[in-house]
Amino acid sequence: MYIYSFEQEVPAGWSSDGQSRLSISGDRYKDGAHSLRWDYKERPRLTVSGPIGFRPFQEGSVSQARDSFAVWIYNPRPLQDKLTFEFGRSGRGQADCRFDFHLDFRGWRTVWAAYERDMDGTPHPDMDTLTIHGPQSAGEGTLYIDQLLLCTPIDPRFHTRDFQAPAVNLRADNAANAHWLSLYAFERLERCLPLPDEVTPEQSAAHLKMNERYEVFFFRKRNVAPDDIERLEHDFAAYGISRRGDAITGRPVELPFFDHFPAADKERLKALANSVQLIEYTKLMRRIADVYRSADREDWKRKLAGMFIDLVDHLEDQGWAYGSSQGTVHHFGYSFREYYPAVFLMREVLKEHGRLELSRRTMYWYSGTGRIHTPLAEVEGNIDIFNTTLHGMLASLLMLDETPYKVRELSAFRLWLSQSLLPARGLRAAYKIDGSAYHHVNHYPAYAVGGFQGVTPVMYFLGGTPYRVTEEAHKTARRALLAMRLYSNKYEWLVSLSARHPTGKWALDPEPFAYMALAGTPDGTRDIDEEVAAAYLRLAAPASGESSDTVRRLMAAGIRPEADPSGHWAMNYAALALHRRDSWLAGVRGHSRYLWANETYVSANLYGRYISHGHLQIMSQGDPVTNEASGYSHDGWDWNRWPGTTTVHKPIAELRSDVRNVDTFSGFEEMLISDESYAGGLHLEGRNGMFAMKLHEHPKYEGTHRARKSYFFFDNRIVCLGSDIENAESRYATETTLFQNHLAGGNEAIRLNGEPPVDEFPYSRKMELDNPASILDNKGNGYYIPRGQRLSVSKATQHSKHQSTDADTEGNFAAAWLDHGTAPDGEGYEYAILVGVGAEQLVRFCEAMRSPDEAAYRVLNKDRLAHIVEDRASRTTAYAFFEANESVDIGHVAAVDTPSMVMIREEPESGGLIVSAVDPDLRLYEGVEEDQYDEHGNRIEVSLYSRRWVHAESKEHTLRLTLKGRWSRKASDAGDAVRIVSHADDRTVVEWTCKDAMPMECRLEKSL
Template sequence: MPIYSFEDSIPACFASDEHSCLSISDLHYKDGACSLKWDFAEHSFITVRQPIGYRPFQKGSISQARDSFAVWIYNPVPRAGCLSFEFGRGDQIDCRFEFSLEYQGWRTAWVAFERDMQGMPHPDMDTLTIRTPKEAACGTLFIDQLMLNTPIDPRFHTRDFQAPFVNKGADISANAHWLALYAFEQLKPLSELPLSITREQADVHMRMNRRFEELFCPKRVVTQEDMDRLQRRFDDYGIVRRENAILGRPIELPFFDHFPPSQKAELKVMANSEMLSEISQFLMDTAVCFRNTEQERLQVKLRAMFLDTLDHLDDQGWTYGSSQGTVHHFGYNFRDYYPAVFLMRDLLKEAGRLERTQRTMRWYSGAGRIHTPLADVEGNIDIFNTTLHGMLASLLIMDDTPEKVRELLAFRDWLSQSLSPARGLRAAYKIDGSAYHHVNHYPAYAVGGFQGVTPMMYVISGTPYRVHEEAHGALRKALLAMRLYSNKREWLLSLAARHPTGKWALDPEPFIYLAQSGTPDGTKEVDQEVAAAAMRLLEPCEHIEAVDRWLSMGIAPEPDPSGHWTMNYAALAIHRRGSWLAGMRGHSRYLWANETYVNANLYGRYISHGHLQILSHGEPINNEDSGYRQEGWDWNRWPGTTTVHKPIEALRSDVRNVDTFSGFEEMLLSDETFAGGLHLEGRNGMFAMKLHEHPKYEGSHRARKSAFFFDDRIICLGTDIENDNDVCPTETTLFQAHLPDPGDPIWVNGAAPISEFPYKEQVQLNSAAWMLDNKGNGYYLPAGQALAVSRTTQHSKHQATGADTQGNFTAAWLEHGMAPKEGRYEYAILVGADCEAIEAFSLQMQSPETAAYRVLRQDRSAHIVQDTRSQTIAYALFEADDAIHTGHLSAVDTPSMVMIREEGDRLIVSAVDPDLRLYEGLEEDQYDEHGLQKEVSVYSRQWVHAESMTHTMRMRLKGQWAAQKDMPGFRIVRCDIASTVVELACKEAIPHEFVLLRAPRIAEV
């Protein structure tokens, strides 16, 4: 379909009524250098006689894009009424919509024919009629970039004051935090207006202003070079004033979602637009320079450039009430705008722009959302990252009035609710420290959220507007958790989602701001635990003024964390000793297995199939030095996973746009509920999952996997490995590690190192064996398994582009053959070992008297391991079982994980039901007529926002036991000489830990 940009002449298919005049004008334009000028009279109209090209949406299409109309309209003066756009066949109108003219400047509308217009669109439509408002007399409008029909992602159309009927469903969609600006502006305050503002409140506002300025206006010297640089940037925008109008290059978001794919490159060149992010950064740079110079000559120049750019931005439609067709993800491009105008608030007031600017700040930051009923509030990391500071700035910039007090108090309550532990899979922070985005724990987004929210926590700390204690505590737990699953700053690859680069890392700065925000209860100005964590994370070269103060207070950097942590909202187990970190992750019917886009993580299907990574090497410790390197990585072989090893091209994801709730992305769910971890006394722990791959690729592939973490020992078990693939082998990967030097040795069952390259060996283990990889991790392998070892140049594909890559790697895996049935494995890892240590470990395992661990049971129903050194038995109970009879545990009525450590007459017990229990039974729409699970968007699932259901779990223990103390969710329901029955109220897959005392004579209840 043609796109009308009106550069040279009026298209032949355009005509107006006899009282109107159409011409080409260079006074206003949205692309190129001209637009269509329409001088109209009463009851005027334009007709465009051209096939519209509309086609009804076909279900099952590769893309969910909907045919839409798009146009830009420049209005020199606001006027009452609406333009009417009528689409039909000749004089017969099939569908229509109205466009309000109560504005000045450029505005646009993206309107989907089927969803947003009145009437019923028809494929044979060949006429568009644009009619002036009934209320209008004569006047002038300018039209540009008119598209009769263009396919647009149905999630992106955004309603505003000109087109409030567009895509109303976006107000409650996954993109609502971007797109619901119009809905936010309709919300009314939830509380009464205070009668007055106190002197104390005004003083608090001044203190918050100072803190906000400190964040965004560093002290600096403004040089002539700075001025020249800013002038060059300003000149490039082409901003001039002519005939009471301001002109310049169009200002756009970078997405160009409304351009037809085949014409996008050409149209972007023709538009000659400037990116919104560049404009907002320019405003920020100009504001910082203005605030850092007292030279009047420079201030005059900076003032003029700032105001001209701000006026041009407003004229371009980046102003109150305008949504630019779409504002999805715009926050990343606009976030410099808010502090820039805040720093220039006195200038703006003097120039008469402050009220207009404050309204624009409020609109684009979505500050109206603070009046959302608290029960409906959901946190969002995108907002924390990109617009939270804009929300606060739009309130701080207000005059000191009772209304400002009410708004700031509403902001406090809204932010508190946003930060508090969220139910179900809602964002943003969970009771276990998980940080949610895209309906899963997502550190790559969480780090930006922390960077955005913690400075604002600092600004409002110690004031009546500080967040509530529970909210502060939830944010604190999530931030501190990030330094547990990261080492030193880079997080586990299993948490990489669609960014498997190994380079993403936490930022110490949020720890600094949160430490300076005080303790959650508000009793201390510095949170010493968070401060100590920040000090450990900082490098010696990173000098922070706050650290000097903390040292003078006697605060020292924390030691490397040591212990075991469970994060079942992430299906994640974390185990740390000394300087190393081991983490294992899975997925379930609630938590997707992978996130893949058309240009990201194309081969990462197996990234959470029981991925067990050890992060232990580097200065500081990092993924690459610990063995991961993207170039040449075999995407089939994530350590710890059990996978069907496929040719690289067969492993590439087939990314689809499955519904209107999602874009082109893959986020596959299992149908299993059993995945997660458990810890005991915060020291040791375990992980277990029922692995079932989604039928999109290999629906017959299943396994039951577990890992048990005791100090420096990790015991890994697998059973019931099965699939129907008789072409590709099934494997369990022990390790895959990059070889910086091809001669870096490994050891296999002997004192002689293996440095040969290339090298490959496959061996059936008739007796137990041991290995040592090139990262100092030892592996003990019982007899009866097939081991393969490789040292070679691997050829692979780039995760984002599919380009060829290669690299030198060593790897080892256990082979299960083609189409295995009842496959199994057992191995143990000794972390931080050398040849002597792993060889000694292997020798000790040959005798029950000296063995470090014993496998007490390994079958479909249970994996049970005893760690002899800690006198702990750990149970991965995949099924309810009334005949366990192992150790102190006799029965459980729920698939669960249990750990029991015996200490004299005490049992220290920990147990968890790893099922998040967000819904019961099966979802019929996830299955086809053959009972096979279909690919669905997780965003389309109603249970995403459901609260975890409480489940009562019963355990039967041998002998008589009494509780050491009463605990919530725990009770002994029966106790006699033979057994004790315990009930646990399980919810949110949170472990229960309790202590039982031996009770030789307790009356039967």
């Protein structure tokens, strides 16, 4: 038996020294209604005889979980002493391994200790004795023990050290989840800022202003009725909290994870524990705080204050206290965040009852406020912290007495937060120079929403005070927030950005725009940021015509809603290009050797392998525009056919992800990367742009699959090219999807080649194109497909699987795709999209394409080296250079020395050129990373969290572009990063100092 709960009698095999006594007690418990009581005297010892159950970790196991020991201890009085847990083999005379557990606390505490990492010595599979050495200096006393697990497998990332067990999981302080688990390390950081001599009047005024703003933000004033009090009393009573003398008991308060329970016993142990979830507990505290602050009857207020103090004391007794890490605190922030405003709103009551400093210290500990003293060079932003604990950090400082210490702490908070908001290097969080918002080492809007909900109010609280964030930090967060309204339309973002949640329902929140606007301009000269305010007014405009106080305030200041964004944006830290006109958005996304192709968990995004294989989505339908109205619908979705992607069309069973726990840096998750560094976009004058990528699928599934793909955006025209499509899959066809649109009704029509609408259902047609073809889809987008390709069109009921549950789904869809056959070798494609056109416009476009002089665009090159397109209307030529090429000789370009993207627009009035270029390689490392390959040279699956280059800074690279003719630089926003270095033989060499895959452009004029 490896698990002990103490309900009936002292278990067999448990014994103590002659001076101690073991018994079963109902005074304290962590599960059931009893625990083991250990009444000890001098130098006590408790022995547990029986197999420990330890087994060494085996490399290559499906799970990375490590055998661990876990126990709960209740200490009625703090002791400057410890327990020592020793594990050994009977008759051997010495322990195999041991660890210490400090007793300087009152209440419940726990420890999770991995045998092979967190203990001194070497554990042995034959261990059959646990000896607990009690306090050596305390004389006599009592301890309670409950829920002891001799051996249980625990994810090695989750064990958390604290004041009781400071040697546990030391590596966590440098791991991806350090922001949750490093509370002990944060608390021990040295305070580097000097202590000021006094609190200035300006600082005191700032403290008062921040207090007022914080309270207004969180306090939900309401009319209180007797039913409200009765409901709170009923919910409070369910926790079973009672007092006997100075002791308090009640149902255990736990996190929801139960990571230390063995899978086979998890449900039984959860039922035995009968615990209250921490999130429900803290929500009750928050509800009581709001009602207390709203109530006007003194009897109600006394009753509510009493309940709140009981909740505070019970939570403290349960181990949710300063210095305690509860075995693990991974992801605990979501469960604890209501605690912070509750305590802040009840600070006067807590002070009256002598609990204010105790609660403030608990808040300071669990929000990890000590992190504000991290050396600035080591600070990394984190959306989890912005979302769940940032408000607690600030509250724990605002509740300090008005002393120089408070000034120092708030000053440190300002510096730490400012550093957290600066553009992060490599794949570090939280915000990038291009507006990407990072979590899980990639752009991740679903987490970014919560991050903005947390950080923008804090920027507002600090605004207009000496503690406001620095200008550059403000600009960076502002840029990332404004970018969210570019890749969202109007509220929902592109499905390609949904990571492991491809529901199509995730959406931005307008409120962070309001707080960013009210935080003032980045330079601090204006109280309202009018550009952000205009964005907020567009997003917040209610259909009912009713408006909030903030809307009325901004309108009274003369600010009006912005127009729908229009232009083109490249976000290469997201491998993302965005193109907008009127009210529609077209976005394309890829992946690379730095940015994962998909995020998949064991119960999330199981079929999303291809979601960023060049996924081109058009969001144009609905009021407001939504993914569903624009064609995406989960049920029945063919996960092979993301629009714009080139994929091997596999049966659904073979498309399902095989999610593994590949190392100790990650959990059960899949984040596959390519070995290609070329993926990204370019914009020209902020109006038009392009995107290109070298597609190479990971060998975990189809490592022979490759393609070179490009997308060129000119006003409402999108030209899509593919070349060098190849793979060895001879069973299933390789396809490039033009569109897959949900049909709200089977009679929704599409049109082929200008013929009458196809409103029949089902419908299927395959065509070998001897002549160009056209399609008008059911969402108002036109497709032009040149001759020489195999086109398939379908309207059908599709059968698929739920991305999370694997349940069967179905839905009606229209789809079109180009068929490249099985095991393609050197295949390609070409098609153009006209967004939001009518049938007549599409016909005119197709007719014009027959004439070289009238054609809207021309493909000047499409091969392994480059895809090059000339757009007639905009006088723009766009180049996707997949390789360096010293003999381009197309358009204005003679040569290029770097795989890159270039766009050149001719200015007929001046005879000049506008040139934009980018090296899309983020250049976080050079060469080949050897540990991504096995001994046979085959690429293997690795966790991105294990990569050394994740935190590396993008390296500068000089791109040399040789243009035909003699040119001189007229103007450039890039400064010295773009320069002309030579003229020779009627050629001009322009150098671009590239970094962070950021596009740069310049104006050139003819040079004599």
